[in-house]
Amino acid sequence: MARPRQHISKDRFSSHFSALRTQAYHDPGSSRGVGFQSMTLKFADDQVHSLRSIAWNPLGTLIAAGSADKTLRVWNPDRPNVKYSTELKGHLAPIEKVAFNPVKDAELCSVSSDGAVKFWDVRTKAVINEVKGLGDAFTLAWAPDGESLVVGNKADNIFVLSPTQSTPIASHQQNVQTNQMTFCWGGKKIFLTTGEGSVKILSYPEFKPIFHLSYDPTTPFTLNGHTSSCISIEMQPTARWLATGGSDSIIAMWDTTDWICQRTLIDMTGPVRSISFSFDGSFIVGGSDEGSGLEIAHAETGEYVHSMKTAGPCPIVAWHPTRYCLAYADVGTLKIIGVDPERR
Template identity: 30%
Template sequence: MGFVEDMQKHFQANCRAREYDAHFSKVHSVAWNCDGTRLASGSYDKTAVSFTLDRDRLSKDHTFRGHGDSVDQLCWHPKHPDLFVTASGDKTVQIWDARSRKSAASVATKGENINICWSPDGRTIAVGNKEDLVSFIDVKAHKVRTEEQFKFEVNEISWNKAGDLFFLTSGQGVLHILSYPDIKPVYQVNAHPANLICIEFDPTGRHFAVGGADALVSLWDLTEMVCMRTFSRLDWPIRTLSFSHDGQVLASASEDLVIDIASVETGERITEVSVESPTFTVAWHPKSYLLAFACDDKDKYDRDRDRGTIKLFGLPNDKSS
């Protein structure tokens, strides 16, 4: 039995998503820590929440309060399993310690923050705001070290796994690749004919994927910087992407009422996760085929109220050895 058939059988046997209450409003971001013991979420309700994972179950750990506006994106330290950072519209970045359950630092920025990422060496946090300004924060000093103002729409930012290149998806369908740390243009890739929304690197360092407003996902060879294939099963702009721990499976989601789960090697659909509303954040577990995601879900008794739930699909430890 081949990989795709094996995975199809696996997900067919474990096709129900488990749901957990997390927030009082819409969840904007979910992310696993580096060792997969914790999951964190950020919400429109101005809070972040951490969970502890016990096999296939989440236990709510703590609610982190301190932001004055929506928590739009978060990410964990690449090597420290207890530290994560949040970006908010309140013009601050907060670094949190899950052990002490409080803010380790608050860094003021110049605008409403919408995207954030942590450098692979853990020394720098990059945060982008609505005015296309990207600030690079020194993690030890808790201060903005440098800023770069871009003249194009910056939608998402990320370092490559080596940490020597910095990527920006733009509103013109162009992927901008800069050298790091000097932040000089290296490549401009005409990736899609429409706005580029999200970017994700596979954990093995071989590939990256880009999602666009044209409802396409493109898979790229990082060494050759060439497009290997596209995934075109969704009908709405691609909002979020995530590679599995081994780089063999790619999840993509949008306003479609399914999450597409595909083979990176062949492009074939492995399975799809049915959802009841648009999905704006997905994250594979760093050691197993366990997908966390959050939808724009509504309370069945009050359609004007977002529920703020997180869902898990799949099982841990089934393919991670």
């Protein structure tokens, strides 16, 4: 891939990004043609989307893609031909979420609605650990130290797992619809998005509310910025902002020093299924299963700096961990803008 680039100002970003090439990664073994329907979340069980989840490894040298047809494939972004990719087989149902261990470049975790969580060594294609019986599992988040992770199912039960143990360390039943989760970079707080539009802030691994209302110490403090279900969440790399996305088509930007919503990004079309910050935290993009394009905004000001036309809806977005390079799912196909494929 191209050499890591320096930080680019918001005024120069659009001209720089417009010049980048987009590369598609076609998997001939994966079923296509399922239309533009929504990714399966617990409130849309009858809908499917071929590509459910994409994730970069910590160095950005690999990208994993999990699909509704049980296909799990790891690509070398520089080699788009499928023969240079690695297929990982074993799940019996749609793959809902994939994520690399944040401190191990070749350890990948996948979560499927078959109730199994698999840990893979991408180099050998081996399953190095498996946890079964977790119900209709659909979301996961690694703790920053890579020593544990959390997996949630559609019965609102959250399991704490170890990448080396075949049974859960703990489970925490939630009393409200719980969607995506993410950690603070210190690993002591975990944020849970809910069907009520709020975000819980809990201690980890205890899962106890960290803050309470000043006028009612018995009531946990939550982030309330959406008029309907809150379905996606992402912590900025510099930890200044926590971004949440809702089915109200809004991305809310929370200042992590005082937990006040400083601004909202309102140019999205349809529910915000995923959110991603660029490696330097300067730019943010949201993915939706409606519309046909991506809108990139400057995180600090909320100003939209670049519009990108796509073939169809792009529910999943993921910035590269070290450079201005954006992966996204477009009509069920993995695409990456900013790579330098087949470099010689």
